[in-house]
Amino acid sequence: MREDYQELIDEVTALLGTPATLENRDFGLIAFGAHGGDGDDGGEDSAILMDPVRTRSILQRRSTARVRAWFESFGITRAVEPVRIPPDPSAGVLRGRICVPVRHGGALLGYIWLLDDGALDLADPRLAEVRAAADRIGALLAAEARAGARRGELLHTLITAAPGRRAATAELAGELGAVATGPLTVVAVVPWGGEDGEGSGERIPAGVPGAVAACAVSGAGLPPARAGGGLAVLVRLLSPGGLDPARAAAEQLLRSPHAGGRGGARQRAAVAGIGAPCEGLAGVPGAWRQALSAARAARAEQRLGPVARWDRIGPYRMLAPLTASPDGLPDDSSARLPDASVRALLEPGRREMARTAEAFLDCAGQAGRTAALLGIHRQTLYYRLARVEQLTGLDLDDGEDRLLLHMALKAARLLRD
Numbered sequence: 001m002r003e004d005y006q007e008l009i010d011e012v013t014a015l016l017g018t019p020a021t022l023e024n025r026d027f028g029l030i031a032f033g034a035h036g037g038d039g040d041d042g043g044e045d046s047a048i049l050m051d052p053v054r055t056r057s058i059l060q061r062r063s064t065a066r067v068r069a070w071f072e073s074f075g076i077t078r079a080v081e082p083v084r085i086p087p088d089p090s091a092g093v094l095r096g097r098i099c100v101p102v103r104h105g106g107a108l109l110g111y112i113w114l115l116d117d118g119a120l121d122l123a124d125p126r127l128a129e130v131r132a133a134a135d136r137i138g139a140l141l142a143a144e145a146r147a148g149a150r151r152g153e154l155l156h157t158l159i160t161a162a163p164g165r166r167a168a169t170a171e172l173a174g175e176l177g178a179v180a181t182g183p184l185t186v187v188a189v190v191p192w193g194g195e196d197g198e199g200s201g202e203r204i205p206a207g208v209p210g211a212v213a214a215c216a217v218s219g220a221g222l223p224p225a226r227a228g229g230g231l232a233v234l235v236r237l238l239s240p241g242g243l244d245p246a247r248a249a250a251e252q253l254l255r256s257p258h259a260g261g262r263g264g265a266r267q268r269a270a271v272a273g274i275g276a277p278c279e280g281l282a283g284v285p286g287a288w289r290q291a292l293s294a295a296r297a298a299r300a301e302q303r304l305g306p307v308a309r310w311d312r313i314g315p316y317r318m319l320a321p322l323t324a325s326p327d328g329l330p331d332d333s334s335a336r337l338p339d340a341s342v343r344a345l346l347e348p349g350r351r352e353m354a355r356t357a358e359a360f361l362d363c364a365g366q367a368g369r370t371a372a373l374l375g376i377h378r379q380t381l382y383y384r385l386a387r388v389e390q391l392t393g394l395d396l397d398d399g400e401d402r403l404l405l406h407m408a409l410k411a412a413r414l415l416r417d
Contacts, residue, residue, distance in 0.1 A: 004140055005031040008133050012112060015126055021113040022102075022137065025077075026257060027068050030110065065257070066091045076101060077108060082127055084116060098122070100130050104138035109145070112137070151175055151213035155234055158281065159186070159288040160217065169281050172213065179212055181280050183237035187250045188273045188291035190299065192216060192231035193258055208252050210235045210245035230295070231258075232288055237277055243309060246274045250307045271298035271305045293320030300413035315410055323414045338415055339408035344391040346412060353391065354409060356384040361406040365396075 005022055012020040013033030021032040070091045076083050076099045085097045095115050102110040112134055114120070120127070154175070157168035173180040193216050208214070211233050218229035233253065235246045250272035253259060259270035273294025275287030290310035297316035298305030304313055313320075338346055345354040356374060360381070363369040371381045385396060394401040 005137060008137055009033045009112070012114075012130050012133050015129055016114060016120065018115050018120075020130075022110060023113065024110045024141070025108050027071075027111075064092070067093060071097070071099065074099075076111065082122055082131070084122060098127075100127070100134050102134045102138045102141065104135075104142040107142070109138050109141040147175070148214070152215035155213040155232060155284075156215040156217065159215075159232055159285050161285070173281055176212055179236050183240045183242075183277050183279060184212075184281070184284060184287070185235055185237060185243065185246050185277050186275045186284060186287040186291045187233040187235055187246050187253065188275075188288065188295045189231040189233070189250070189253050189259055189270055190273075190292070190295045191229060191260060191270060193229060208233065208249045210237070210249050212236050230292065232291070234284060240277055240279065243274055243277065247307055247309075250274060254306055269306065271295050272307045273298060274307065274309045276310050289321065290317075292324075293317065296320045296324075296414055300410075300416070315407065316414070319407060319411045320414060323411050338412040339404075341392050341394060341404055342408040342412055345388065345409075350391070353384055353388050354412075356381065357388045357405060358409045360385060360396075361402060361409070365402070 009020050009022045009031040010033050019033050022030045024030055070088050070093060071085055074083050074085050076085075079099070079101050080103065081101075083099045083101075085093075085099060087093050087096050096118065098114040098116045098120065100112040100114070101108060102112060112130060114130075151172065154168045154172040156162070157164055158172065162168075213234040215232055216229055217232050231253065233249060235249050237243065237245055254270055254272055273291040273296070275290035275294070278284060278287050293316060294304075294308040294310045294313050297313040297320055298308035300316065304316075310317065342354065344350065345357065356370075359373050360367075360370045363373060367378055367381055371378045374381070388394075388405075389396055392405060394405050396402060396405075
């Protein structure tokens with residue numbers, strides 16, 4: 001369908017003699033028309049350079065929140081007729097726009113944007129042809145949304161072990177065709193969306209490169225639905241071991257206005273996890289669990305995020321699945337408490353002891369490295385380690401005790417969410 005959008009936007013560009021751009025309702029770029037004559041050399045490059053908003057939209061596939069607010073202040077979300085919008089240099093909008101809303105069945109699905117120098121009258125009959133093109137685009141977007149929603153339902157069934165998984169796998173394979181047998185992976189974004197529960201197709205972004213299905217999910221290992229839950233995106237890979245398309249998809253998803261949920265004052269920035277590549281749909285549930293574990297690791301360790309790969313999260317590969325809360329388990333369940341060995345270290349006023357112990361174990365027990373990392377004297381380090389042994393009852397000269405303490409401290413990071 002992307003070719004259809006491009007053809008229609010090219011038609012609009014040729015009809016009006018000005019570059020046209022098609023974006024979805026979240027201001028994500030779908031297609032743009034190239035047209036010479038706007039710059040000193042008559043090329044598209046010089047044309048887009050004259051307008052930073054168009055440049056950003058084409059190169060980064062999204063507009064800024066400030067630009068979006070400026071455009072929406074003219075009522076484009078409610079409009080059915082073309083809307084003229086003046087420049088706003090303070091927002092980077094150096095040239096005016098004519099916005100033609102794209103609707104289907106009364107629902108807003110996107111916008112056609114026309115660079116405007118004031119010469120085009122809104123009563124110009126050519127705009128009627130642009131509106132006709134917008135109607136055709138609206139029908140395509142609506143059909144794509146319906147297909148995407150069904151794929152999302154099937155993906156949700158597949159990754160959540162819901163009844164009917166086998167039938168859902170077969171139907172999704174039919175929907176995806178040859179893609180279903182090729183290299184795939186799953187991207188998890190946490191948190192995602194808002195307060196209206198899981199599975200809302202309204203929150204699934206359009207135009208994410210490589211994405212073939214997506215669904216909102218809440219439950220095991222995720223924030224509560226009121227904080228946004230998470231997003232699962234099935235991504236087509238170009239080669240069995242190449243995760244670049246998944247990283248590109250994850251980075252674009254994190255720029256979405258829906259990334260981060262609505263968690264109030266304590267809301268944390270969204271992170272993304274990428275599962276290992278798999279061949280065919282049979283490996284997708286495992287890739288989802290890996291992606292979710294990687295996302296949780298990225299939330300626990302800033303150095304791993306904001307996009308973390310399953311194969312690069314170290315001990316969290318073992319710990320994240322073990323610390324995920326089962327569906328419906330209250331947040332204060334004993335299964336979600338830190339291991340008894342570290343609870344004393346995590347009490348208020350003793351967090352520095354926990355930090356010291358974790359740094360010491362991260363440095364493979366090398367006192368010099370640890371002291372340098374923490375910026376303290378060795379004698380201070382030795383004093384703190386002695387206090388750690390007293391508080392935990394563990395012997396830091398014992399390999400198994402070290403392993404227990406190290407894993408317990410890492411697991412405690414995951415449980416802070």
